Amino acid sequence: MLNINRPHRLVLYCFIVAILVLQGIFVTTVAQTARDDFQIDTHLSASNYLAYPGPTQGALTPAPEGKHPFYISHYGRHGSRYLINPNEYNSPYEILKAADKAGKLTPLGQDVLRRVGMIRDEAAGRLGELTPLGALQHRQIAKRMYERFPEVFQGDVTIDARSTIVIRCILSMENALQQLLLLNPKLNILHDASNHDMWYMNLTDKALFAQRQNFETEKAYVSFVDRHRDYLRAMSALFNDRDYMEKNVDAWQLNNYLFKLASNLQSSELHKKITLYDLFTDDEIYSNWKIANARWYIEYGACPLNGGMQPYSQRNLLRTIIQQADSCIRLQRPGATLRFGHETMVLPLTCLLELDNFGLKTDNLEKLENKGWLNYKVFPMAANIQFIFYRRDFSDKDVLVKVLLNENETTLPVETDCAPYYHWSDVRQYYLEKLSSFIS
Numbered sequence: 001m002l003n004i005n006r007p008h009r010l011v012l013y014c015f016i017v018a019i020l021v022l023q024g025i026f027v028t029t030v031a032q033t034a035r036d037d038f039q040i041d042t043h044l045s046a047s048n049y050l051a052y053p054g055p056t057q058g059a060l061t062p063a064p065e066g067k068h069p070f071y072i073s074h075y076g077r078h079g080s081r082y083l084i085n086p087n088e089y090n091s092p093y094e095i096l097k098a099a100d101k102a103g104k105l106t107p108l109g110q111d112v113l114r115r116v117g118m119i120r121d122e123a124a125g126r127l128g129e130l131t132p133l134g135a136l137q138h139r140q141i142a143k144r145m146y147e148r149f150p151e152v153f154q155g156d157v158t159i160d161a162r163s164t165i166v167i168r169c170i171l172s173m174e175n176a177l178q179q180l181l182l183l184n185p186k187l188n189i190l191h192d193a194s195n196h197d198m199w200y201m202n203l204t205d206k207a208l209f210a211q212r213q214n215f216e217t218e219k220a221y222v223s224f225v226d227r228h229r230d231y232l233r234a235m236s237a238l239f240n241d242r243d244y245m246e247k248n249v250d251a252w253q254l255n256n257y258l259f260k261l262a263s264n265l266q267s268s269e270l271h272k273k274i275t276l277y278d279l280f281t282d283d284e285i286y287s288n289w290k291i292a293n294a295r296w297y298i299e300y301g302a303c304p305l306n307g308g309m310q311p312y313s314q315r316n317l318l319r320t321i322i323q324q325a326d327s328c329i330r331l332q333r334p335g336a337t338l339r340f341g342h343e344t345m346v347l348p349l350t351c352l353l354e355l356d357n358f359g360l361k362t363d364n365l366e367k368l369e370n371k372g373w374l375n376y377k378v379f380p381m382a383a384n385i386q387f388i389f390y391r392r393d394f395s396d397k398d399v400l401v402k403v404l405l406n407e408n409e410t411t412l413p414v415e416t417d418c419a420p421y422y423h424w425s426d427v428r429q430y431y432l433e434k435l436s437s438f439i440s
Contacts, residue, residue: 262275
């Protein structure tokens with residue numbers, strides 16, 4: 001029997017455990033697919049309509065010895081909302097209502113018409129507005145932020161909060177701030193929502209956005225959709241006359257309307273009473289998500305088909321985060337900077353930061369899922385990115401940072417000797433060099 005003394009046995013044990021853990025992570029990463037995730041929770045197929053699931057990670061990794069959180073920089077999406085476009089409620093209702101009047105709906109079709117009518121009525125006059133669940137999500141996120149990093153919120157520190165000028169974002173901000181004040185009434189709260197900040201809070205770069213679609217990109221996407229769309233069975237089940245459906249109904253468009261309603265229903269109070277997911281098989285749910293995932297990648301990811309530059313739509317936001325962090329680090333008690341906006345900022349910012357594997361560059365849309373580019377991991381309702389800064393005390397110049405995506409620790413494309421913590425000087429240099437490489 002091999003004779004190994006106790007210290008070496010401990011080292012060997014730790015080495016073996018580390019290898020087994022890494023193997024487990026590798027196997028899980030390779031084996032886990034969107035299909036698997038949807039079997040566990042169908043709601044994940046909703047893409048950006050996913051109601052915030054909360055952090056999946058339990059205890060966070062302890063900071064290196066002596067380091068404490070002292071500043072948080074955050075950008076979050078508004079909470080759960082109603083759909084924005086009135087056609088998304090009215091069109092499927094009118095299509096089914098016309099078919100019912102003509103006597104062309106099956107009993108299932110008639111019941112779907114009833115459910116769509118309920119959804120439409122609930123959202124009347126509330127297009128794009130925050131739902132009660134959306135308000136709750138931001139209160140819960142703020143509470144967890146306070147409880148996870150209490151050192152940041154001690155005493156009368158300043159919380160500087162900014163929102164885009166959209167009401168659902170403003171109300172999301174106010175719900176978060178109310179929760180923080182309940183936990184510490186001494187906080188000095190600054191909050192604003194102004195066009196003054198839209199240049200970085202919600203940049204509209206027409207020249208960059210115009211590059212999203214070109215012949216090669218559209219050809220690849222149309223081909224992808226043709227390979228994966230799966231809707232005729234579900235839509236045919238609503239009509240008792242196939243000839244009527246083919247002549248009077250755009251079945252693919254109706255599928256898209258109904259799947260969007262099914263997806264967003266989880267954000268409303270009606271989700272306790274009805275569902276629309278029962279219209280779709282597991283395969284149909286998967287195909288609807290897969291097509292949406294590809295579209296989001298093309299429009300906001302580093303897709304080489306259209307030049308791979310779309311994440312740079314958030315260059316002003318990232319540069320502002322860096323500059324404000326540099327300024328706050330010079331303060332003894334900087335508190336937190338909270339920003340509230342939209343998923344169309346959170347997703348490209350995640351890709352620009354290259355968090356986990358979301359900086360992926362591939363011209364093969366079929367590879368997105370296997371490479372881990374799963375949109376529901378990034379931008380559910382109330383999605384958020386948190387930069388948590390650590391140091392020993394005010395004199396400590398070796399500031400560390402870790403980044404949370406939806407309150408879960410992430411990896412950055414920067415070398416570190418203390419993951420998931422990174423030296424701010426290295427992180428800052430990496431991203432400033434990346435931003436400087438962008439030519440508009």
